[in-house]
Amino acid sequence: MKSKDKRYTQVKNYLLEGISQQLWTAGERVPSENELVDLCKVSRMTARRALQELYSEGTLVRIQGKGSFVAKEKQQSSLLQIRSISAEIKEQGFEHHSQLLLCELQNADTSIASVLNIEADQLCAHSQLLHFQNQTPIQLEYRWVNTxxxxxxxxQDYSKITPSEYLSSVAPVTEAEHKVEAIIGDENIRKILDLKEDExxxxxxxxxxxxxxxxxxARLYHPGNSYSLGTKFSTVNSD
Structure with missing residues (x-):
């Protein structure tokens, strides 16, 4: 694992150094995934991970069918960094994996249509994923997307990339709204998160x-006793 992480960091640093030395300036195309494989002597997965991180950070933007480009300064200054749960868990020294429960097109009901600012019954995308920290459920993600x-x-293959990483790569966040509350939750959500009765x-x-x-x-459900805001995660007590 450490050797793979090191190769990924080398590819990312290669691109960052090229940008800092103005080898590629704002609005210019950087090497593609295939080109990075040859230039840095790494696997496609390693090159892809480096690019995805730079998309999420707002350093690069991806234009479908054209490639990856250095973000313009105006774009970079306005981007909000929405960290993926995968990156947060890995930074804490744990393993991340996810289980895709649902991913489909559906007609938006009245409440979802109102939130997404679309017409009722208009098609939208809906996904449900369960994210794990090691083997512990840490986040149940319900997401609706304006298609x-x-x-x-x-x-998309959400076994290889999280929804937030994909969305950040194709539509970088320029504005976000958050609402946080403690809830009891329904029986199904509690069962999926494997919660104790008093949690x-x-x-x-x-x-x-x-x-x-x-x-x-997105509605992101977390076990209250094992998750805290501020990109920190901790293991669930076994007692």
Whole structure:
């Protein structure tokens, strides 16, 4: 694991150094995933991870069908960094994996249509993923996406990339709204998160925009005794 992480960091640093030395300036295309494989002598997975991190951080932007480009200064200054749960867990020294429970197109009901600012019964994408810290459920993610803006959302392989990482790569966040509350939660959510009877749920509701367009609405459910805001995670006590 450490050797893979080191190769990923080397690719990322290669790109960052090239940008700092103005080898690639704002608006210019950087080497593609395939080109990075040859230039840095790494696997496609390693090159892809480096690019995805730079998309999430707002250093690069991806234009479908054209490639990856250095973000313009105006874009970078306005981007909000929405960290993926995968990156947060790994930074704490744990392993992350997720289980895809649902990913489909559906007709938006009245409440979701209102949140996404679309017409009732208009098609939207809906996904449900369960994220794990090592083998412990740490986040149940329910997400609705405006497919008029992100048409390929349901076509992605979310065993290789998290929804937030994908959305950040194609529609970088320029505005976000959060609402946090402690709830009891329904029986199904509690069962999925494997919660004790006396354990509360921390619900984070998040809406994200890209250049004035509302892209995504997510309900993120966390075990109250094992999750804290501020990108910190801890293991669940076994007693």
């Amino acid at each position: 008029a803006i992100i048409p390929d959302y349901v076509k 509360a749920i921390l619900l984070l509701q998040r809406k994200t925009w890209c250049n004035g367009q509302l892209v995504s609405y």
